[in-house]
Amino acid sequence: MNTAITNDTIIALATSSGVGAIAVIRLSGEKAIEIVNDFFQSKYTNKDLTKVKSHTIHLGNIIDNQRIIDEVLVSVFKNPNSYTGENVVEINCHGSVYIQQEILQLFIKNGVRNANPGEFTLRAFLNGKMDLSQAEAVADLISSNSAASHQVALQQMRGGFSNEIQNLRSQLLNFASLIELELDFSEEDVEFADRTAFTNLVNKISAVLKRLIDSFALGNVLKNGIPVAIVGEPNVGKSTLLNTLLNEEKAIVSHIEGTTRDAIEDEISIDGVTYRFIDTAGIRATEDFVENIGIQKTFQNIEKAQLVLHLIDSKKITNIQQTIKELKDKYPSKKILTIVNKADLLSVEQISTLKSQFSNLIILSAKEKQGIHDLTTTLTNLANKGALSNNETIVSNSRHFESLNNAFSAIKEVQKGIENQVSTDLFAIDIRQALFHLGEITGEVTTEDLLGNIFANFCIGK
Numbered sequence: 001m002n003t004a005i006t007n008d009t010i011i012a013l014a015t016s017s018g019v020g021a022i023a024v025i026r027l028s029g030e031k032a033i034e035i036v037n038d039f040f041q042s043k044y045t046n047k048d049l050t051k052v053k054s055h056t057i058h059l060g061n062i063i064d065n066q067r068i069i070d071e072v073l074v075s076v077f078k079n080p081n082s083y084t085g086e087n088v089v090e091i092n093c094h095g096s097v098y099i100q101q102e103i104l105q106l107f108i109k110n111g112v113r114n115a116n117p118g119e120f121t122l123r124a125f126l127n128g129k130m131d132l133s134q135a136e137a138v139a140d141l142i143s144s145n146s147a148a149s150h151q152v153a154l155q156q157m158r159g160g161f162s163n164e165i166q167n168l169r170s171q172l173l174n175f176a177s178l179i180e181l182e183l184d185f186s187e188e189d190v191e192f193a194d195r196t197a198f199t200n201l202v203n204k205i206s207a208v209l210k211r212l213i214d215s216f217a218l219g220n221v222l223k224n225g226i227p228v229a230i231v232g233e234p235n236v237g238k239s240t241l242l243n244t245l246l247n248e249e250k251a252i253v254s255h256i257e258g259t260t261r262d263a264i265e266d267e268i269s270i271d272g273v274t275y276r277f278i279d280t281a282g283i284r285a286t287e288d289f290v291e292n293i294g295i296q297k298t299f300q301n302i303e304k305a306q307l308v309l310h311l312i313d314s315k316k317i318t319n320i321q322q323t324i325k326e327l328k329d330k331y332p333s334k335k336i337l338t339i340v341n342k343a344d345l346l347s348v349e350q351i352s353t354l355k356s357q358f359s360n361l362i363i364l365s366a367k368e369k370q371g372i373h374d375l376t377t378t379l380t381n382l383a384n385k386g387a388l389s390n391n392e393t394i395v396s397n398s399r400h401f402e403s404l405n406n407a408f409s410a411i412k413e414v415q416k417g418i419e420n421q422v423s424t425d426l427f428a429i430d431i432r433q434a435l436f437h438l439g440e441i442t443g444e445v446t447t448e449d450l451l452g453n454i455f456a457n458f459c460i461g462k
């Protein structure tokens with residue numbers, strides 16, 4: 001994909017494809033307003049769209065060769081005051097697929113080209129309307145599906161930590177220039193850069209980077225959901241529990257099916273937090289080769305999970321203490337919730353005995369939908385322990401995480417250099433490295449490939 005600045009005019013459907021009440025077709029580029037004006041006839045006055053004020057809406061017809069295609073509302077945004085920073089026109093037409101296509105084709109025939117995925121936002125970035133991390137947050141915002149992922153994306157789109165990074169980077173850049181000046185004058189043994197101020201800045205950058213890097217564990221979970229493995233012997237009711245949770249929450253986000261006997265993943269949003277439930281092949285000793293592969297996979301899934309729901313059948317609780325201990329010994333560092341399922345098969349007395357023996361036990365019936373609330377409340381309490389406060393900066397993008405780590409390593413080298421009083425030229429290169437990686441986050445440093453990769457993952461029309 002070509003990510004250089006071009007001044008051709010692009011067009012795309014901004015609303016989702018298919019029939020709707022209204023569809024929005026968006027054009028951006030130097031000639032966007034005049035091209036639309038050529039095919040627009042205002043309803044009551046003879047309006048010239050090239051003469052109207054920015055951010056105004058106009059009622060009229062889109063006309064091709066005297067044939068009215070549709071009665072529409074046209075919004076005009078004038079360069080540089082628009083989403084992309086270019087002239088932008090939005091045509092709000094009736095949502096028939098036929099009308100949408102007629103209008104799109106009309107402009108394509110007349111010198112406008114189809115936008116590439118993310119090209120409107122790419123142009124906004126290239127025209128300085130937003131930095132790269134903000135542009136990436138636009139995509140996250142569109143795909144956000146829980147209160148938590150929405151908040152993280154929104155915070156990043158509004159500037160989040162990129163202002164802070166940009167600011168620290170420009171201070172570091174100043175020092176880098178001074179230090180390189182010193183290198184030019186190395187024979188004269190001069191010091192332009194104030195060593196104390198420099199050391200303070202480097203320490204501050206290091207602390208900020210550390211904080212942002214640490215926030216990724218939470219950011220990643222908020223964006224992608226908390227991975228939860230559901231384990232237990234065959235037939236304990238793992239799939240039934242998942243289905244019940246899905247129904248209870250009425251918020252099925254996705255259903256990802258792996259290969260045969262592979263884990264099945266379901267995303268469920270409970271109280272604003274997304275959980276990625278990984279239903280696993282039942283664990284038991286077996287000679288069956290394929291089933292064993294499934295069981296190995298289960299163990300791998302437990303490793304990946306942040307939380308394990310361990311299901312036990314209420315009719316097989318004679319060895320419950322042993323069963324719990326075995327899993328705990330195997331995964332000493334995992335948070336494991338033990339759940340006794342099929343509570344409907346137990347008597348009230350049996351349930352209260354169990355409860356008094358094991359205080360943390362969750363006893364429920366997946367099939368009869370009893371006790372499910374106890375489970376969801378426990379999940380919410382656990383998730384809230386790592387919850388985000390409103391003004392905390394959280395990194396949720398793995399590209400940013402990687403750049404932050406690289407910048408942090410370089411800054412640590414600089415710190416070491418200062419500590420050991422090595423000569424400036426030896427750590428000048430580490431400063432450059434840190435500058436480079438910080439710049440990658442905000443897009444002050446970019447490559448065609450990087451931009452291509454990022455924007456290719458956007459949807460068309462964004």
Ligand SMILES: Nc1nc2c(c(=O)[nH]1)N(C=O)[C@@H](CNc1ccc(C(=O)N[C@@H](CCC(=O)O)C(=O)O)cc1)CN2
Pocket residue numbers: 024077080081082083090129
């Ligand atoms: N119809 C429509 N709805 C939309 C968008 C859009 O492009 N069109 N957006 C697209 O994602 C989002 C809103 N984002 C926008 C961001 C900036 C500007 C804009 O015109 N900015 C100018 C003027 C600012 C001002 O007057 O305060 C600027 O930045 O100079 C428009 C939309 C969501 N809703």
Ligand SMILES: Nc1nc2c(ncn2[C@@H]2O[C@H](COP(=O)(O)OP(=O)(O)OP(=O)(O)O)[C@@H](O)[C@H]2O)c(=O)[nH]1
Pocket residue numbers: 232233234235236237238239240241280281282341342343344345364365366367368
């Ligand atoms: N009485 C009762 N039966 C249940 C309950 N939950 C599940 N079952 C039944 O137990 C059987 C097994 O349920 P599944 O959900 O398929 O169990 P699973 O753990 O996913 O099984 P595998 O995929 O083989 O590991 C089914 O017949 C369910 O109807 C429950 O709460 N009470």
